[in-house]
Amino acid sequence: MLSRPLFRFARDDHNIPFLKGGKIGLMTSAVLSLLSICLFFYPGLNLGLDFRGGVVMEIHTPRPETPAEVRAILDKAHIDTASVQTFGSPQDLRIAINLPRGPQQPGQTNQTIDYLRQVVTTSIAGVQIEQADAVGASVSKELLRNGILALVFSLAMIMIYIWIRFEREFALSAVITLVLDLTKTIGFLVITRFEFDAVMIAAILTILGYSTNDKVVVYDRIRENLRKYRKMPLAEVLNLSINETLNRTLATSSTVFLAALPLALFGGSTLTGFATVMLFGIVVGTSSSIFIAAPLLLLLGRKRLRPEVEKRN
Secondary structure: OOOOOOOOOOOOOOOOOOOHHHHHHHHHHHHHHHHHHHHHHHHHHEEEEHOOOEEEEEOOOOOOOOOOHHHHHHOOOOOOEEEEEEEEEEEEEEEEEEEOOOOOOOOHHHHHHHHHHHHHHHHHOOEEEEEEEEEEEHHHHHHHHHHHHHHHHHHHHHHHHHHOOHHHHHHHHHHHHHHHHHHHHHHHHHHHOEEEEEHHHHHHHHHHHHHHHHHHHHHHHHHHHHOHHHHHHHHHHHHHHHHHHHHHHHHHHHHHHHHHHHHHHOOOOHHHHHHHHHHHHHHHHHHHHHHHHHHHHHHHHHHHHHHHHHHHO
């Protein structure tokens, strides 16, 4: 009895014609990605301090202070405050401020930290400075460049891996699908205004890895069915493979989604953004495995993967 799962998303004999919605899925995905690219240029990402430069200071106050009270103190001192948040307890606050705009002068970052320290200690009696870190403008540009290079390198390695393991058409369709997933995630970041920092780079790389694993499972079944049903048209092979892996795809996605959901709801300011982007990436990656990757493979591989069947038809 326990050899069969108690819950399945679809019946064993289901045959959903996913490929019939392939063109609509591709067009919808392309339009959303184009809109996301437009949002990337305007209004653009809300860059975090990692990428735009600034100072982060963590303080412990003798009595609970609200972020609004601390922000009012900084505004009165004409400090360009990016954010003031509590963490851990109402007495622990994290202050993030922007560095002055324009070319940076030698020692300017240290002067900014010293001024912030002076304002905080004179305005809040008994405050303790727990930590003060700064990211200079040149360092932030280098971090942003390295983050973009990490994404490009990751996509290149994924394409090489799938090309070696499967065939060229599989690799191209996978990378195009991942780029569509990536652009939509960027658009989601612009709309939600989550800060784009090093943590978000990690979230996007995690999404790429998860989405790739999802597609490799479907591709494995497609390859098996291509060998098993040699006279079956490619579209039917793709549809059959998606249906056969549907329960596994949805079960895995649901498990990861439910694991990340508590972090998004209760993870606090540090983890909420990361977990929310992960949730979005899981939904996008799962839907693209079903509706985008296979139709792309059909377009790219119709003549090469099933040449004799396509000639006969």
